[in-house]
Amino acid sequence: MAERLAHYVTLTPSEEEALGQLEQQERSFRRGATVRGENDLGRELFIVQKGWLYSCVLLSNGSRQIMRFHFPGDVVGVTSLAFGRSIDSITAVTDAVLCPFDKDRLATVFEEHPRLSALIFSISLAERASLADRLASVGRTSARARVASLLCELLARLRVTGGADLLEFHVPLTQEEIGDATGLTAVHVNRMMRSLVDDGLIARNGSTIRILDEARLTAEVNFINRYAQLDTSWLPGAR
Structure with missing residues (x-):
């Protein structure tokens, strides 16, 4: 995650340390495994360390709409910050390694490092704009x-x-x-x-x-x- 954020700004040692503390645990998932299902309870977010994943919503006819693909350095499950339940399903495209952390730990990073908070917010807006572009492409x-x-x-x-x-x-x-x-x-x-x-x-x-x-x-x-x-x-x- 630090490598990804360092693309936009030069991180200080304390910022790198704060981000590194979010990646202290590892959890492995096999290809096709569901990391978290739609409407599941959960306070965890995940940093992708290895592999690809996708987030999708399942439709009533049994089909799915993939909303986003996730790569190393991405934070997955960000909607957990706003909702008590997951609004989508997260699935491993390949064998993957994720670093889970409770959203309270991200709150601490935001409090102690406001620049990181603002940068992560900006990247989230870029992701939203990119998704809007793709939805327009799909529709038109x-x-x-x-x-x-x-x-x-x-x-x-x-x-x-x-x-x-x-x-x-x-x-x-x-x-x-x-x-x-x-x-x-x-x-x-x-x-x-x-x-x-x-x-x-x-x-x-x-x-x-x-x-x-x-x-x-x-x-x-x-x-x-x-x-x-x-x-x-x-x-x-x-x-």
């Missing part, structure tokens, strides 16, 4: 644009810790999982992926994606990197 754009937009979003988020020059990345998602994030069937996802490959926008090697023409890809879907636009000029001073 073509199938190809939905898949391309999701790839752009994943790349933008992975660059926070992987570096601005990152063009090739591992995507351990099934076509069904991509479909549940974009409102498409697995068959349709496969066709759209092939279309992006055929047009020279991306290359695929198993679960590895390489962006070949980023400018054309982002222009096609009018992608906005919300994480690159984060304004940190207003943050309070570090303690």
Whole structure:
């Protein structure tokens, strides 16, 4: 988590120590395991140390809508801060290691380190804006644009810790999982992926994606990197 936040500001030793204290415990989950179900009680939040996960809501017809994918450095279960019960289900995409902590411990970090509090709040707003962009894409754009937009979003988020020059990345998602994030069937996802490959926008090697023409890809879907636009000029001073 400290590595992710350090992308935006230079952390002080005391800030790094405070964040490190949230990752003192580890809990392992196998691929497909449910970390927490929808409407479950729980005061815990989780920092992702290894692996990928997703948050989803289950619909009455048995289908699911994946709202967000989670990578190392992400805080999962943030809605526990506002509600007594989970509003979504958290599932491991791959084998994963999470660091659980009670939300009271985060309250202590916020009290003692207001700059971290403001930065985490800003990142949460960027995540909300990114989710709104994807929902607009799902509701108003073509199938190809939905898949391309999701790839752009994943790349933008992975660059926070992987570096601005990152063009090739591992995507351990099934076509069904991509479909549940974009409102498409697995068959349709496969066709759209092939279309992006055929047009020279991306290359695929198993679960590895390489962006070949980023400018054309982002222009096609009018992608906005919300994480690159984060304004940190207003943050309070570090303690």
